[in-house]
Amino acid sequence: MNKRRECIMSSTPLFPIFYRTAELYMPGKIVFGLNSLERLPKEVHFLGGTSRALILTDKPVRSTGTPEKALELLKKEGFETKVYDDLEPEPRIEIVEKAASFAKSFDPEVIIGIGGGSVMDSTKLVAASFTNPGSLKDYVGPNLLKRRGRPTICIPTTAGTGSEVTQYAVFTIDGKKKTCASPYIIPDVALIDPMLTLTLPPPVTAGCGLDALSHAIESLISTEATPITDELAYLATRLIFNYLKRAYYKPNDVEARYYMSMAATIAGIPLCNARMVVGHSISQTIGPMYKISHGISCAITLPYIMKFYAPVVSEKLAQIAVVIGEDVSQLSLKEAALISAVSVKRLLEEVGIPSSLKSYGVPKDMLPKLAEDSITNFPRPNSPIELNKDNVLKILEWMYEGEI
Ligand SMILES: [Fe+2]
Incomplete structure (x- = not known):
């Protein structure tokens, strides 16, 4: 199983020639570094800002003091700056539209989002609303935006969503999650300061870190994966297995926070380019329905979708086992692939996340409807196994019992 290492030694290519043309959006x-928040004024100048910048955030993030610190840094450089903190988690479209009206009345040259995935997603949409007329509802779906918006800087305060590097913005319409997907909303600058994550409580650290792991692993499974996204996904996976537990049990461990922030941003690039498979479909179905956070609903799906896809991507899943240091030297590819799923399930449990669906109060008789909703509302043409109600129901039954 040390095939990759042998390849390096023998100068054989690490992977076969990829005959499709690959493209990569970033x-x-x-900008990545400890205390890199200090660089904010420089980045606003970099994007052409000379006088006005707007900071978008939510109240919980504002209470940490980070937006105020950013405000002071910008004021010191002579920028007129306002902080708008009325954003919300899983934002309703009306809330994003309201933020957009506020932003237009202030007319900033650069828009800065400081917060978790929801704040960053909202920031991307607010910026787009400056140059894309009509309601934001008109842009639900892939590639509907016509042009880039105001320049944006996204500053994550969690380590997981990867929104600072992606082309997605998720919001809620009538209680249902919807996605706007467009390269035009990829932030101009992603500014990642791992020091901002030191105050995250352990359950949030675990949920966000496992969301990043699901971005890495689901991207590897996707038919849109490329050699570039694969290598980034393996790297993120290795970092998460090395550092998530440390960040969870010792929140002030700067080294662990540093590498978890790095892993989340790195995993965001394959998320943006290779896209997700059925794990995120199930997660986006059960999350809002049973009030399970996005990260945790992705996490509890992951071991079982790995088992589901193992027959068609056994080499990649076996490689995950190698990357995270499992001894698979005596195992077949199929066995090694399953070991990686078992390792993910164990990681969940080690960071306090129950790995069976029944632990979350989901009634067993709802599973057929959840299967149906997952494929109807979140189809995945990039899934290497064609999804239907029966096979997604099988995944949900494994999840329910916690059966690998
Ligand atoms: Fe996610």
Whole structure:
């Protein structure tokens, strides 16, 4: 199973030639470093800002003091700056529209989102509303935006969603999650300061970290994966297995926070480019219905979708086992692939996340409806196994019992 290492030694290519043309979307700039928040005024200048900048956030993040610190840094450089903190988790479209009206009345040159995935997603939409007329509802779906919006800087305060580097913005219409997907909303600058994550409570650390792991692993499974997204996904997976437990049990461990922030941003790039498979369909179905956070609903899906896809992507899943340090030297590819699913399930339990669906109060007789909703509302043409109600129901039954 040390095939990759042998390849390096023998100068054989690490992976076969990829005959499709690969494209890769990323932010214009990624700024990553401890205390890199201090660089904010420089990045606003970099995007052409000379006088006015708007900070978007929510009240819980505002209470940490980070938006105020950003405000002071910008004021010191002579920027007229306002903080708008009326955003919300899983934002309703009306709330994003309200933020957009506020932003237009202030007319900032640069828009800065400071917060978790929901704040960053809202920021991306607010920026787009400056140059894309009509209601934001008109842009639900893939590639409907016509042009880039105001320049944006996204500053994550969690380590997981990867929104700072993606082309997605998720929001809620009539209680249902909807996604706007467009390269035009990839932030111009992703500014990642791992120090901002030191105050995250352990359950949030676990949920967000496992969301990032699901981005890495689901992207590997996707038919839209490329050699570039694969290598980034393996790297993120290795970092998460090395550092998530440390960040969970010792929140002030700067080294663990540093690598978890890095893993989340790295995993965001394959999320943006290779897209997700059935794990995120199930997660986006059960999450809002049973009030399970996005990260946790992705986490509890992950071991079982790995088992589901193992027959068609056994080499990649076996490689995950190698990357995270499992001894698979005596195992077949299929066995090694299953070991990686077992390792993910164990990681969930080690960071306090029950890994069976019945632990979350989901009634067993709802599983057929959940299967149906998952494939109807969140189809995945990039799934290497065609999804139907029966096979998604099978995954849900494994999840329910916690059966690998
Ligand atoms: Fe996610």
